[in-house]
Amino acid sequence: MKQTNISVFVPHNGCPHRCTFCDQRSISGVVKAPTADEVRQTLAEQLPHLREREMTAEIAFFGGSFTGIDRAYMISLLEAASEFVKSAPDVYNGIRCSTRPDFINAGILEILERYGMTAVELGAQSMNADVLRLNERGHTPGDVERAAEMIKQRGFSLGLQMMTGLYGDKPEYCIETAKRFIELKADTVRIYPTVILEGTKLGELYKSGEYRTFTADETIDLCAQLLTMFDEAGIPVIRMGLHASREVEEKMLGGVYHPALRELAESRIFLNEMLREMRKSGGSRFIVRTDKANISKVVGQKRENKLKLEELGYSFRIEEEKGTRLKIYALQNS
Numbered sequence: 473m474k475q476t477n478i479s480v481f482v483p484h485n486g487c488p489h490r491c492t493f494c495d496q497r498s499i500s501g502v503v504k505a506p507t508a509d510e511v512r513q514t515l516a517e518q519l520p521h522l523r524e525r526e527m528t529a530e531i532a533f534f535g536g537s538f539t540g541i542d543r544a545y546m547i548s549l550l551e552a553a554s555e556f557v558k559s560a561p562d563v564y565n566g567i568r569c570s571t572r573p574d575f576i577n578a579g580i581l582e583i584l585e586r587y588g589m590t591a592v593e594l595g596a597q598s599m600n601a602d603v604l605r606l607n608e609r610g611h612t613p614g615d616v617e618r619a620a621e622m623i624k625q626r627g628f629s630l631g632l633q634m635m636t637g638l639y640g641d642k643p644e645y646c647i648e649t650a651k652r653f654i655e656l657k658a659d660t661v662r663i664y665p666t667v668i669l670e671g672t673k674l675g676e677l678y679k680s681g682e683y684r685t686f687t688a689d690e691t692i693d694l695c696a697q698l699l700t701m702f703d704e705a706g707i708p709v710i711r712m713g714l715h716a717s718r719e720v721e722e723k724m725l726g727g728v729y730h731p732a733l734r735e736l737a738e739s740r741i742f743l744n745e746m747l748r749e750m751r752k753s754g755g756s757r758f759i760v761r762t763d764k765a766n767i768s769k770v771v772g773q774k775r776e777n778k779l780k781l782e783e784l785g786y787s788f789r790i791e792e793e794k795g796t797r798l799k800i801y802a803l804q805n806s
């Protein structure tokens with residue numbers, strides 16, 4: 473059975489915070505908050521399609537701060553979702569939400585548990601106190617730790633979300649953030665390189681020249697490192713980069729936004745591994761064996777990896793080998 477999410481976007485209209493990267497103020501009122509009946513309608517409409525495709529789905533309340541919205545409204549949405557988890561458990565196998573770390577407390581978790589919430593994701597963004605302060609998040613790394621521990625203790629799946637390249641950020645802070653996420657035993661992680669949008673504080677800082685985010689190449693390098701760290705810790709990275717949207721494309725001033733960002737990061741991991749092995753061998757011509765599924769990542773987008781290695785004096789040809797991730801053989805006369 474293939475697993476998917478049925479996402480319900482719940483905007484945090486009237487959010488009291490002013491995070492530097494967020495354009496919630498400009499979309500407030502434009503993105504309509506769904507009613508419980510609209511949620512029911514969506515779930516009922518999706519049910520036969522999911523059954524037909526033999527898929528299971530979690531009902532996902534996204535948008536930022538699910539547990540910070542009006543309490544009665546939040547409960548009405550949870551009621552709608554839990555009805556479907558109870559009546560169609562073969563398809564709807566859970567409910568997840570994303571929220572701020574400082575919108576988690578024992579009372580809120582009790583409500584979520586009552587309605588069958590399975591996973592809670594926290595928008596941590598960074599575990600560096602200065603980065604959180606500079607980006608006016610209004611919470612500290614300690615809030616993330618406290619909320620994460622409470623979520624784990626209650627038995628929910630813990631999701632942690634981080635951003636890279638915020639105002640005041642450095643790649644080493646992102647690596648530290650990933651280390652803390654691993655120590656906090658996150659069950660899933662999402663990584664979002666910063667996209668600078670018109671109408672945000674970051675947008676102003678960017679236009680004034682006060683702020684520059686990481687370049688695309690730095691971001692891909694960093695994402696490759698983060699993916700490797702989480703992979704070694706056995707934590708799935710369930711999303712990398714913002715979903716494609718017209719709004720982002722229209723309002724983007726800078727930052728890193730690429731529909732195939734994860735593929736680029738995975739390809740960089742292959743490049744780094746090949747380079748390491750090739751340097752170690754002392755040769756210059758190689759055979760690279762890999763499964764068919766990896767070939768495009770080994771070669772790189774627009775043959776980037778191949779060209780980079782050639783620039784450094786290494787050439788290779790690929791041989792398909794089913795089930796193999798990467799094996800490198802130096803050719804004798806190289």
Ligand code: SF4
Nearest residue numbers: 487489491494496536
């Ligand atoms: S990102 Fe910040 S400003 Fe935007 S909705 Fe969430 S808490 Fe509010």
